[in-house]
Each structure stands twice: as C-alpha cells, then as structure tokens.
Amino acid sequence: MSETTTRGLRRRNRARVLKWVMLNPGATRLNLATVTGLSLATVTNVVGDLIDDGIIEDSGTVPSQGGRPTTTLSVRPExxxxxxxxxxxxxxxxxxxxxxxxxxxxxxxxxxxxxxxxxxxxxxxxxxxxxxxxxxxxxxxxxxxxxxxxxxxxxxxxxxxxxxxxxxxxxxxxxxxxxxxxxxxxxxxxxxxxxxxxxLALSEHWLGAARGVDHGIVALIGRGIGVGIISGGEILRGRSSSAGEWGHTIVSWGGRPDATGIRGTLEAYVGGTSIADRWAEAGGDPDEDYELALAQLIEAAPRDETAAAVLDDTVELLGVGLANLVNLINPGRIVIGGWAGLALVAHLGDRIADAARRNSLERFAGQFDLVPSHFGRxxxxxxxxxxxxxxxxxxxxxxxxxxxxxxxxxxxxxxxxxxxxxx
CATH class of the missing domain: 3.30.420.40 (ATPase, nucleotide binding domain)
Known part of the structure; x- marks a missing residue:
C-alpha cells in the first residue's frame, strides 16, 4: 500500500471515529468498532491520536459485563x-x-x-x-x-x-x-x-428532522424557495454545487413571473411574497409585512372565500411542486423550513402532505412523511x-x-x- 493510500485511509478512519463521537457523546471504543466496522485495534489507535491532539477525551465510565468499567469518550468542546x-x-x-x-x-x-x-x-x-x-x-x-x-x-x-x-x-x-x-x-x-x-439540509441531516435519513428533501420556503436533497446519505451538489433551485421549476406554463423574470415557477405562486401578492390581486388587503400578511391570510381563510381560494391554490401548487420532487427523488422524508414554509405546515401540514401524495405516483406516495424543520429559523x-x-x-x-x-x-x-x- 502506497504512503498516499495509507494516509488517506488513516484520515478516513479518523473522520469516521471523530464524527461518531461528536454526534454520540459517551461512545465507547467497542461501540465505535461496531458502528464504524473498524477493528478494535484500529479504533484504539485512532482514539489515542485524537486524545493526543486534544480533540477528544475519556469522559466517564459505564459498567461492563464483568471486569473493569468501560471508559466512555466525548469531544473536548473547547x-x-x-x-x-x-x-x-x-x-x-x-x-x-x-x-x-x-x-x-x-x-x-x-x-x-x-x-x-x-x-x-x-x-x-x-x-x-x-x-x-x-x-x-x-x-x-x-x-x-x-x-x-x-x-x-x-x-x-x-x-x-x-x-x-x-x-x-x-x-x-x-x-x-x-x-x-x-x-x-x-x-x-x-x-x-x-x-x-x-x-439547512445539512443541519437537519446531521442533527434535526432528517437525521438518519438516507433519501430526503429539505425545503426552504420564504420569499424565495430552494431545496436541499439528501441522496445516499449525502447532500446532492450537482456539477458545480447548483443542485436544488426547486423554486424556479415550472408549475404553470406562461404564468406569473418570479423575481428572476421566469414565468410560471413554483416561487411565483408559493413564495411568501407571491402568496400575499396573489391575495392582494384577488381583492384582499394584506399587510405590507409579508410574514404578517401570510398569518392574516391563514387566519382569514375559514371565514373569507377569497382568502380561502388563495390558500387552497397555495396548498395545491405546493403539493404539485413536492410531488414533482417525490417522483424524481423518491424520498423517505420531506422536511419543510423557512418562515413561509413553517407557517404553512403549522396550520396546513396534513393538507400539504395530502396534495403531494395525490399528485405523486401511488407507490412513492406511501413512502414518505412530511414534517416541519427541527431548527426553525x-x-x-x-x-x-x-x-x-x-x-x-x-x-x-x-x-x-x-x-x-x-x-x-x-x-x-x-x-x-x-x-x-x-x-
């Protein structure tokens, strides 16, 4: 094995051990060997190096099955x-x-x-x-x-x-x-x-609502709309990191323009400002603050036909946009974040999930759930x-x-x- 290959292997082993200890404080050497697939001897050597570097430390003990207690490991926060x-x-x-x-x-x-x-x-x-x-x-x-x-x-x-x-x-x-x-x-x-x-997808995947998800979608819905795609346990990047401009996909041919001038995009209908603008165009009187306007719309919908129609269209179009991703990506979980997304899911989450399923292939429709972002803003x-x-x-x-x-x-x-x- 070449020196370059050996260094690369050591670095990968170190990364696997360090990440597990970071995300699972109190891990033991035996536990690390089990979850990483490395030998106990390799884990012991990697842990020793990380302790020497001042990155992790022995943090306590847990009872063992006979003999001395087993030492646990944690990172040194500082x-x-x-x-x-x-x-x-x-x-x-x-x-x-x-x-x-x-x-x-x-x-x-x-x-x-x-x-x-x-x-x-x-x-x-x-x-x-x-x-x-x-x-x-x-x-x-x-x-x-x-x-x-x-x-x-x-x-x-x-x-x-x-x-x-x-x-x-x-x-x-x-x-x-x-x-x-x-x-x-x-x-x-x-x-x-x-x-x-x-x-956002990275934080949800490591520590939040998409933790442990190998195939998922994390949508950020504010004025603009984007998505982070988890594929095979990693964030999908595309050729030059550009993957995820979901808001600029077309849901209505020749429809409303979005902020880039492209017509009929998801963002032109479901972006937070677009929702308020559509309500105003339909005769509503939304607040100039778009967050307050969305809250007003949700509150008014049960008693106002115009508000209800705008909100119904928003739910259906968001469902269509999500269904397009479901049919393309086959996710196990959809996480919705962003100020507009969180407001919509808090009040209309079941309807949005239903709209996404109705517009998805039947097989895929039963293979995902839809949840709000764990970290919010x-x-x-x-x-x-x-x-x-x-x-x-x-x-x-x-x-x-x-x-x-x-x-x-x-x-x-x-x-x-x-x-x-x-x-």
Whole structure:
C-alpha cells in the first residue's frame, strides 16, 4: 500500500471515529468498532491520536459485563470553534459553535439581502463576526467561517473559498451576478459557502428532522424557495454545487413571473411574497409585512372565500411542486423550513402532505412523511457552521495556526485546502 493510500485511509478512519463521537457523546471504543466496522485495534489507535491532539477525551465510565468499567469518550468542546453565517431575507445572522456544537453566541443585523448591496452585507457580516468573537474570546481556535447564501454558489470544489475569489455567487433574483464570495468576509479565517437551502439540509441531516435519513428533501420556503436533497446519505451538489433551485421549476406554463423574470415557477405562486401578492390581486388587503400578511391570510381563510381560494391554490401548487420532487427523488422524508414554509405546515401540514401524495405516483406516495424543520429559523447558520465542521472532521482544517489532519501531523504543518466532502 502506497504512503498516499495509507494516509488517506488513516484520515478516513479518523473522520469516521471523530464524527461518531461528536454526534454520540459517551461512545465507547467497542461501540465505535461496531458502528464504524473498524477493528478494535484500529479504533484504539485512532482514539489515542485524537486524545493526543486534544480533540477528544475519556469522559466517564459505564459498567461492563464483568471486569473493569468501560471508559466512555466525548469531544473536548473547547478544542475548536466554528462560525456560521446566514445571509437571509431579514438580515445577517452570525452564530459561533464549539466542538460539541453548542451555540456560544449569536449576533443579528437587520439588512435584507434583497435591498442591500454586497458591500453593506459584508459590513454587517464583519460587525456580527467581531461581536461574537469579542463575546466568546475564541478567535485563536476558530477553524473557519461558513456562509449560507441566497442564490447559486459555484466552486470547482463546491464550497471552499481560497484567496478571496474561487467561489462565485450568482443570485439573479437580487441582481448579484458573479460576486466573489470571499469579498463578503474581511477576516483572515478560512471561508466556506453554500446555498442556504443546502446548509439547512445539512443541519437537519446531521442533527434535526432528517437525521438518519438516507433519501430526503429539505425545503426552504420564504420569499424565495430552494431545496436541499439528501441522496445516499449525502447532500446532492450537482456539477458545480447548483443542485436544488426547486423554486424556479415550472408549475404553470406562461404564468406569473418570479423575481428572476421566469414565468410560471413554483416561487411565483408559493413564495411568501407571491402568496400575499396573489391575495392582494384577488381583492384582499394584506399587510405590507409579508410574514404578517401570510398569518392574516391563514387566519382569514375559514371565514373569507377569497382568502380561502388563495390558500387552497397555495396548498395545491405546493403539493404539485413536492410531488414533482417525490417522483424524481423518491424520498423517505420531506422536511419543510423557512418562515413561509413553517407557517404553512403549522396550520396546513396534513393538507400539504395530502396534495403531494395525490399528485405523486401511488407507490412513492406511501413512502414518505412530511414534517416541519427541527431548527426553525436557526438551521441555515448552523448548517453553514457544519460546512466547516465537516472540513475539520475530514482532517483539512486549521485551528490556531496548526493543521489537524492525518494522525501524527502536528503544529507547524502547512494549511491543507480543498472542499469538504458531504456528510
């Protein structure tokens, strides 16, 4: 076996062990051998390296079947920190997490991406990142910053941003066409980026409503609409990370235009602003705040025929859009997030699931369930941080000036670049 192959195998073994311990604190060496399929000797060696690196520790004991108690393992929360950024419809949210994925601090600036230029968003990101770093004092142990962004994030490695410019953002609906993602972050910290729907899918897949799901759909429904697709236990990326622009699929030929000018898209009918606009066009009087308008519509529907008709159409069209995904992807679970999606599912979840099943192939219709997002509005920032966590787990991440990578590589090693793999 070549040296390169051996290093790759060690790194993969390390990643499997570390991720399991992160997500399952209190694991034992024997348990790790069982779930990873590695030999007990290999697990013992990997665990020893991770303990030497200060990443995990012996955290307690549990009774064994005779003999000495069995030692349990957990990560050391303070060993590494990760920043997640959600550039969303209502503003910029920044959160910092430790290695146990505890949220230590958060900051928010109200600045809608749709109404702001990139320089303003960059300034808000800088302000919020500085705020959480000052509050926590963890700057030296930050591995990287993850960004959850509106639009298409393209990069040959799908998410890694090197030298402020390799990743490009194409957000047609807000006229950000070919923006260098690295220009949004001024800090000298490695940056990773993906579409917000994909980062939501990552958080739900690791820790939320899609945990343990090998084939699923995580829909983000706000003003815009996107989807993260879980296929074979990984987030489906596409050729250049662009998979998931579900909101721009056609549900009505030649129909209403969406924010990009494309007619008849799902977003043109089921996006949060589009729902309110359709109600106004039908004679309703929605609030100027689109979230309040959707709440008003849901409340008015039982006693107002116009509101009821708009809401019925919304349910049916969303069902059609979901059915298209069901017939294409054959998911075991559909998770609905985003402010508009959460409001619709909270009041109309059963009707939406029924509409999706009625428009799906019968065989597929009985093979999925539909649930709300576990993380609500916090999932995009967490998922953005998980982009960095995955890089750390895979052994290509820098902490406080040193590279944590394959076993026995120590302080002073050069930074290792390259995009993280899927979860």
């Amino acid at each position: 060993a590494a920190h990760f920043i997640g950024v959600d550039v969303g419809e209502h503003g910029v949210a920044v959160e910092v997490f430790d290695l146990s994925l505890n949220r230590l601090a958060s900051s928010f600036r109200y600045t809608s991406a749709r109404a702001s230029d990139p320089d303003s968003i960059a300034a808000d990101i800088e302000h919020c990142v500085n705020e959480v770093l000052t509050e926590t004092g963890v700057r030296e142990s930050v591995v990287g910053i993850g960004l959850g962004l509106p639009g298409i994030v393209e990069h040959p490695e799908w998410s890694r941003v090197d030298d402020h410019g390799d990743a490009m953002l194409y957000a047609q609906s807000i006229a950000w066409d070919g923006l260098e993602v690295g220009t949004l972050v001024s800090h000298d910290i490695p940056v990773f980026a993906d579409n917000g729907a994909s980062t 916090d999932g995009v920032a967490l998922g953005a941080a998980l982009l960095v966590v995955q890089e750390f787990i895979d052994g290509r991440a820098v902490v406080g000036g040193r590279t944590i990578t394959a076993p026995h590589q120590r302080a002073g090693s050069p930074r290792v670049t390259g995009g993280p793999s899927g979860p």
